Amino acid sequence: MTENIKKVAVFTSGGDSPGMNAAIRSVVRTCAYKNIECVAIYRGYQGMIDGDFKQMNARSVNNIINKGGTILKSARCEEFRTEKGRKKAYDQLKKEGIDAFVVIGGNGSFAGAVKFNREYDFPVMGIPGTIDNDILGTSFTIGFDTAINTVVDVIDKIRDTASSHNRLFFVEVMGRDVGHIALNAGVGAGAEEILIPEQNLGLERLLDSLKRSKKSGKSSSIVIVAEGDKIGKNVFELKEYVEEHLPIYDVRVSVLGHMQRGGNPTCFDRVLASRMGVRAVEALIEGKSNYMVGIRDNKLVLTPIEEAIKAHTEIDMELLRVSDIMTT
Amino acid sequence: MTENIKKVAVFTSGGDSPGMNAAIRSVVRTCAYKNIECVAIYRGYQGMIDGDFKQMNARSVNNIINKGGTILKSARCEEFRTEKGRKKAYDQLKKEGIDAFVVIGGNGSFAGAVKFNREYDFPVMGIPGTIDNDILGTSFTIGFDTAINTVVDVIDKIRDTASSHNRLFFVEVMGRDVGHIALNAGVGAGAEEILIPEQNLGLERLLDSLKRSKKSGKSSSIVIVAEGDKIGKNVFELKEYVEEHLPIYDVRVSVLGHMQRGGNPTCFDRVLASRMGVRAVEALIEGKSNYMVGIRDNKLVLTPIEEAIKAHTEIDMELLRVSDIMTT
Amino acid sequence: MTENIKKVAVFTSGGDSPGMNAAIRSVVRTCAYKNIECVAIYRGYQGMIDGDFKQMNARSVNNIINKGGTILKSARCEEFRTEKGRKKAYDQLKKEGIDAFVVIGGNGSFAGAVKFNREYDFPVMGIPGTIDNDILGTSFTIGFDTAINTVVDVIDKIRDTASSHNRLFFVEVMGRDVGHIALNAGVGAGAEEILIPEQNLGLERLLDSLKRSKKSGKSSSIVIVAEGDKIGKNVFELKEYVEEHLPIYDVRVSVLGHMQRGGNPTCFDRVLASRMGVRAVEALIEGKSNYMVGIRDNKLVLTPIEEAIKAHTEIDMELLRVSDIMTT
Amino acid sequence: MTENIKKVAVFTSGGDSPGMNAAIRSVVRTCAYKNIECVAIYRGYQGMIDGDFKQMNARSVNNIINKGGTILKSARCEEFRTEKGRKKAYDQLKKEGIDAFVVIGGNGSFAGAVKFNREYDFPVMGIPGTIDNDILGTSFTIGFDTAINTVVDVIDKIRDTASSHNRLFFVEVMGRDVGHIALNAGVGAGAEEILIPEQNLGLERLLDSLKRSKKSGKSSSIVIVAEGDKIGKNVFELKEYVEEHLPIYDVRVSVLGHMQRGGNPTCFDRVLASRMGVRAVEALIEGKSNYMVGIRDNKLVLTPIEEAIKAHTEIDMELLRVSDIMTT
Known part of the structure; x- marks a missing residue:
């Protein structure tokens, strides 16, 4: 002392x-x-x-x-x-x-x-x-905990309207370098796919997953996209890509932005x-x-x-796996 | 019967x-x-x-x-x-x-x-x-009532981060032809300006209002913009315009989108x-x-x-006036 | 002027x-x-x-x-x-x-x-x-509008646990002299019965209604009781009465109290x-x-x-009737 | 396998x-x-x-x-x-x-x-x-996480009305044998005192703390009481006790009850x-x-x-200490 x-x-x-x-x-x-x-x-x-x-x-x-x-x-x-x-x-x-x-x-x-x-x-x-x-x-x-709850609350709302119209939504959440918000909020919101900076699943896999989701009878699909997702396309480009390559969906985009920083x-x-x-x-x-x-x-x-400050924390691989299983 | x-x-x-x-x-x-x-x-x-x-x-x-x-x-x-x-x-x-x-x-x-x-x-x-x-x-x-509450909740969150950084936000809300959501949520959220399809206040007035707001000591400014605002610029164009003509602000943009349709x-x-x-x-x-x-x-x-279905309901002129007075 | x-x-x-x-x-x-x-x-x-x-x-x-x-x-x-x-x-x-x-x-x-x-x-x-x-x-x-939303939010929560256990809840809300909160929040929350100061439906009708509700296959029942309900029993007395006269229910009580005055x-x-x-x-x-x-x-x-200040506003008889029809 | x-x-x-x-x-x-x-x-x-x-x-x-x-x-x-x-x-x-x-x-x-x-x-x-x-x-x-957020949300509301009237509230939360909800929600809500089953602070200390709180200029006081608090009095008895021994407060009681189990x-x-x-x-x-x-x-x-199932988890002594310091 x-x-x-x-x-x-x-x-x-x-x-x-x-x-x-x-x-x-x-x-x-x-x-x-x-x-x-x-x-x-x-x-x-x-x-x-x-x-x-x-x-x-x-x-x-x-x-x-x-x-x-x-x-x-x-x-x-x-x-x-x-x-x-x-x-x-x-x-x-x-x-x-x-x-x-x-x-x-x-x-x-x-x-x-x-x-x-x-x-x-x-x-x-x-x-x-x-x-x-x-x-x-x-x-x-x-x-972090507040932010993922804010994201999940918004996606719950988007899910309401997505299900009512059988739509596909790309939702952009914060995370230029790390996908923690995207991964946690994505699992919490029951997202069909989650695109993060740490992993490039490839566009092929995304299309396959969306096809499978549609076929399995889901009434809507929500894809969470971190700002810095490694697939290299932002939500607007993803929308265009899917509309061109998988025209079975009515695709919409939502960018959550700064509201993620606020709130009680x-x-x-x-x-x-x-x-x-x-x-x-x-x-x-x-x-x-x-x-x-x-x-x-x-x-x-x-x-x-x-x-x-030496490095960013790494993404939780076990949670990534959980995310995969949950979208069965 | x-x-x-x-x-x-x-x-x-x-x-x-x-x-x-x-x-x-x-x-x-x-x-x-x-x-x-x-x-x-x-x-x-x-x-x-x-x-x-x-x-x-x-x-x-x-x-x-x-x-x-x-x-x-x-x-x-x-x-x-x-x-x-x-x-x-x-x-x-x-x-x-x-x-x-x-x-x-x-x-x-x-x-x-x-x-x-x-x-x-x-x-x-x-x-x-x-x-x-x-x-x-x-x-x-x-x-309608649910939608304006959703918008107000989000703007309350944006206000948190706007005040923390002395920022100006342009927030786009739904309303291609009518400004009811923008006007009601704008008054409810205490927005500094509200741009609606029914009325063109002009860009000059917007700049004047933002200058006055800054001068009066407000720690943040939030401008609500209906999709179909008559000023003829969307939120991204408004951001550019203000950055060019009024460089005293750190300007951000938020497009609320489909979340406005959902929620309990x-x-x-x-x-x-x-x-x-x-x-x-x-x-x-x-x-x-x-x-x-x-x-x-x-x-x-x-x-x-x-x-x-003959026409849209008209904007409430008395509420427009209230909105003006509230931004004193 | x-x-x-x-x-x-x-x-x-x-x-x-x-x-x-x-x-x-x-x-x-x-x-x-x-x-x-x-x-x-x-x-x-x-x-x-x-x-x-x-x-x-x-x-x-x-x-x-x-x-x-x-x-x-x-x-x-x-x-x-x-x-x-x-x-x-x-x-x-x-x-x-x-x-x-x-x-x-x-x-x-x-x-x-x-x-x-x-x-x-x-x-x-x-x-x-x-x-x-x-x-x-x-x-x-x-x-008033905030209060009824607060009540409805709480009853939505109570409904979750009531449905999970097939329970009957008596929920007391504010209103010593008038039943506006009880009636509006009751209709909004889908309550099975609403007891207000303006009208004495009688205990017999309450029991009948609860029996009918059970028989119709509802998984839970929620009865909203205004503080000043005319039936002359508070929620604790109502619980006892129903447990004695209609032992098919697991009955619980909740008094919402002052939280109804607060909140954004x-x-x-x-x-x-x-x-x-x-x-x-x-x-x-x-x-x-x-x-x-x-x-x-x-x-x-x-x-x-x-x-x-001459008198209280009267209860909306049409809404009372809506409440009745909704509990079919 | x-x-x-x-x-x-x-x-x-x-x-x-x-x-x-x-x-x-x-x-x-x-x-x-x-x-x-x-x-x-x-x-x-x-x-x-x-x-x-x-x-x-x-x-x-x-x-x-x-x-x-x-x-x-x-x-x-x-x-x-x-x-x-x-x-x-x-x-x-x-x-x-x-x-x-x-x-x-x-x-x-x-x-x-x-x-x-x-x-x-x-x-x-x-x-x-x-x-x-x-x-x-x-x-x-x-x-657990949902429950403590529900409690904190309600206490935020009660705080609004408590501050407006300089009142003291005793708020009962769930926890017959353990004080985890009381302690966490109490710290989260900024409660002035937290009474839990694991520790008997004694009524004297409670009175002292309330006196100090009043003297320090706080506009309201909220005491969280777990159902099984060791002090041996329920919220209604505590109200009576304080009204008798410390008549400087307008005391109210709130029992949160089953809403703590529900909610998204x-x-x-x-x-x-x-x-x-x-x-x-x-x-x-x-x-x-x-x-x-x-x-x-x-x-x-x-x-x-x-x-x-051998025993209950123990209360976090470090968090108890944090709670004490926060009520300075």
């Missing part, structure tokens, strides 16, 4: 995700509980550079646990990628008397923290907040965020730095941030 | 809408209550031509009141537009001993019923089922559908034909179908 | 209802639009007596349209029932320079406003905010509240006083508050 | 939970995929005794993944507790040519399976379906159920018997059923 940490800053960075507010609340209240000062930084690294700070207490975070988005705003910040920008940020933190910070965000945000820590030996702690669930060192990131967080994300916030502050108090808080087998674990 | 109606057919036609199942259930149960036979026709007019019929009883419609889509499927049918097609349909109805039908659908479906009624003097009754709320003779169509119906739509189904069957029993059941001032009223 | 109204106060009073925030927002923004000052009063009449005021501008009501409850809090206030209390309230309003107020609430709150207006000739305007939908002069009160308002309630807020402020500006804003046949209308 | 398993039965037993249908679907489709026959048994062990069987194929389970409850019904069965009852059940299974069964349920249902397996050496496999999350050998049971399953529960169903059938094919499928660290694992 060090006596060095008397004032902790917290901020959100990069794309927002549901549950970020619950994480902010947890960091703020844990500081209050531990009699440490807490300062919020608005607009991520940009606000750090601009000195956009606000003193927080336990009451500052009332009634935010159930809100989507982030009350601290988020932003991408080019200036922080420069040495000069980081110097400004450091000076602002010092001026304010801040001893450490907790960054809530994804890979890009963590990379900035690592660099900053290296240059200024400044204590930093990461909390994984992103809907993509693509960060090594944790089974779940904050926001699920209980899972709120609890996860609450737990991670506590651990982040406690780890700083214990004198630890440069770690990310993760969860594994329902236990909180610390992973060196450098490790966490 | 006539003794002529002993067997009534019911079907859904055209685009599906939430609450159609509640209307089907109501027609079926009212027939059972009145000791009249009820036959369901699958896939609208196409199923009528194909003789795709099913005998229904009160239990056939258990547990469907809360389901989106239509258990009877829907389809557009070119063949019914021909004399020959309608002749086939008539023969099928006669063969089955059907004395009258209730059609649940929109303008196009009603037009078919009118023609059929004229040619064969066959008793028909219409129930307005469409999310567009564009049918004369009724303040509300079945599905709201209580309002379920009650409306239940009431209309009863009235439709009772009107047929009373010997009436060629009417549409509507609701006005919370009372059920009958309008000649010909009247109902 | 009078020049007298330069500063308007707004507050919520009595039981809260979803959409009150949308109404507050509308009053505040309409004032801003009309260049009138607007003051919020916290905790209803109690806050008026205590001078718990806050100056509002258009930005004060950002991001509240979609929130349940009331940001201005609500309270019942004994002191305002006394002459002395009302004198204090008047003095506070005068001190603050307030020329008129808009009260958002139900019958009790309106009665206070009427008395106050009579004693001090102070301009008042009412907006009906209550989930009970029991106020004369308006087809809908703010919050539906689009309908948000739009209704937005419209009523505009009309309330405009009516005050026009020199009108002592009216309640209502909606009839989708048009805003003004009713003298004295008229509005 | 044995050649013995050619026909597998599946059924649900005990209290229903959301996601059971997804598990049924998974078992049925995995059998289809593996070219094994699949038979559904209605009403659990009672249906087994009565021979209430139905042949299933991949299409029999269309459109059920998103439905709450169980399409196979569930029931408690006294007869199966007798030797004679189990003999009847065995004879029915043999007559139908069934080689193994998959039981979806909780502790009680598993105990029956263990006994049956011992007596007849009949291959059985368990899938944990219960909202209580109290079964050893798995981090999550099917239905979350994506998490659908995916979990899909995975477990596959593993259950595959384990039977591999010649395994008398196991329960569980999930640990996101991997499927098999635990001998005897182990699984």
Whole structure:
């Protein structure tokens, strides 16, 4: 236990995700509980550079646990990628008397923290907040569970109208590099096919599968397509391709887009965020730095941030197999 | 009261809408209550031509009141537009001993019923089922209330992420000819601007409004755009235009699409559908034909179908004004 | 048009209802639009007596349209029932320079406003905010639509487990004096029976209906009971009675309680509240006083508050009949 | 891999939970995929005794993944507790040519399976379906995630009205023996106190905490109480106690009851159920018997059923601590 940490800053960075507010609340209240000062930084690294700070207490975070988005705003910040920008940020933190910070965000945000820590030996702690669930060192990131439920809710609605008209829908979901949302929401929504960045099943297989689905008497077909699907066609191109090669379907397209980032967080994300916030502050108090808080087998674990951002988490091959069997 | 109606057919036609199942259930149960036979026709007019019929009883419609889509499927049918097609349909109805039908659908479906009624003097009754709320003779169509709630829920989610990043969103909602969904959901979601087919506010006004909104300190802006907005640009073109002429915003686009047709119906739509189904069957029993059941001032009223399909309902000018004031 | 109204106060009073925030927002923004000052009063009449005021501008009501409850809090206030209390309230309003107020609430709150207006000739305007939908002069009160959807959502859930176990549920919903929630939500949820304060169907009929329902092959039965049901038994007593007289059912009870007052308002309630807020402020500006804003046949209308509070709205007999037919 | 398993039965037993249908679907489709026959048994062990069987194929389970409850019904069965009852059940299974069964349920249902397996050496496999999350050998049971989200949604609504009136609510949630729902939903909903069966904090501490909460300026307080809370008072008694000893609060009570068992399953529960169903059938094919499928660290694992039902899972002490810190 060090006596060095008397004032902790917290901020959100990069794309927002549901549950970020619950994480902010947890960091703020844990500081209050531990009699440490807490300062919020608005607009991520940009606000750090601009000195956009606000003193927080336990009451500052009332009634935010159930809100989507982030009350601290988020932003991408080019200036922080420069040495000069980081110097400004450091000076602002010092001026304010801040001893450490907790960054809530994804890979890009963590990379900035690592660099900053290296240059200024400044204590930093990461909390994984992103809907993509693509960060090594944790089974779940904050926001993923909410996002897959949002996608499943929408596809349940699309299924209503698809079944009523015997239609085929291509539904694009988020995931440029990883297919976790597509795979989980696809299995949850009972999708007929799931196209992800990690695997190229080929167009032939897609056509075969759609033919089989039609023949088996299904009243509708829904194909989930991750943004970065490896088949190399977006949903509009897929529509055209199928209309040309398999004219038995009335094909429609839906791009879910940014709604996937919003919405009230699920209980899972709120609890996860609450737990991670506590651990982040406690780890700083214990004198630890440069770690990310993760969860594994329902236990909180610390992973060196450098490790966490080395690669994306891999797709669950067993779940891919389940997905295949379910579309029998 | 006539003794002529002993067997009534019911079907859904055209685009599906939430609450159609509640209307089907109501027609079926009212027939059972009145000791009249009820036959369901699958896939609208196409199923009528194909003789795709099913005998229904009160239990056939258990547990469907809360389901989106239509258990009877829907389809557009070119063949019914021909004399020959309608002749086939008539023969099928006669063969089955059907004395009258209730059609649940929109303008196009009603037009078919009118023609059929004229040619064969066959008793028909219409129930307005469409999310567009564009049918004369009724303040509300079945599905409209659910659709505007779906849109508002999605925009609430988009608002979360828009506020977190100080973004401007163009959100496209359904409505090729009428702006009822856009206007109501726009007011409900607190949209900064609403572009509808009925009114061309001009691009200048849009830019002015967005400038004012930014200046007034709003953390995000959401512009609802009906598919058929009169400004003549779709959401992608609007994005480009604003990026060029007002580069103070980070602009995003979202096209809501078919999810607006699905989802569990709201209580309002379920009650409306239940009431209309009863009235439709009772009107047929009373010997009436060629009417549409509507609701006005919370009372059920009958309008000649010909009247109902003459034009679209007009936009509510008072609500347009409210929308303007709310974006102060 | 009078020049007298330069500063308007707004507050919520009595039981809260979803959409009150949308109404507050509308009053505040309409004032801003009309260049009138607007003051919020916290905790209803109690806050008026205590001078718990806050100056509002258009930005004060950002991001509240979609929130349940009331940001201005609500309270019942004994002191305002006394002459002395009302004198204090008047003095506070005068001190603050307030020329008129808009009260958002139900019958009790309106009665206070009427008395106050009579004693001090102070301009008042009412907006009906209550989930009970029991106020004369308006087809809908703010919050009713949200409440019936909340009830229907819960009963949909209860139906899942009821069907899985062939159970009978008695579900108590709000409504001491009026059965609007019970009747509408009951029809919307497909309830087998609906017990309301307006009508005593008798226990015999209930038993008969339950027997018939069982015999007809239904897998579950749900009976909606308004708090003030005329049959004179609460849900627990009904359970005992049925277990004794009709032991073919496994009977359960659920009391929905206060959750019916909360939740994000539906689009309908948000739009209704937005419209009523505009009309309330405009009516005050026009020199009108002592009216309640209502909606009839989708048009805003003004009713003298004295008229509005004379009696409860009557139950819709046609909907009662629909309810009967639907349980065939 | 044995050649013995050619026909597998599946059924649900005990209290229903959301996601059971997804598990049924998974078992049925995995059998289809593996070219094994699949038979559904209605009403659990009672249906087994009565021979209430139905042949299933991949299409029999269309459109059920998103439905709450169980399409196979569930029931408690006294007869199966007798030797004679189990003999009847065995004879029915043999007559139908069934080689193994998959039981979806909780502790009680598993105990029956263990006994049956011992007596007849009949291959059985368990899938944990219960909202209580109290079964050893798995981090999550099917239905738990949905239940905690249902509770959190309701408490979010109650919070709206509680904050509007500065009220204290005691909310009773399910959990006679274990506090998992109370603890997780309590943290997720930001409850001020959480009373569970595993720990008696004492009434003094509750009063102190409520006093502190009031003093700290919170506008409402919500206390979650598990049915079997160790403090020994139910929510109505707690209300009385607090009203007597701490008259600064306006206290209300809400008993959530059976709605906690229903509702559309979350994506998490659908995916979990899909995975477990596959593993259950595959384990039977591999010649395994008398196991329960569980999930640990996101991997499927098999635990001998005897182990699984030995005790309840323990409460997460770290989460209890988080709960404490969050109420600062």
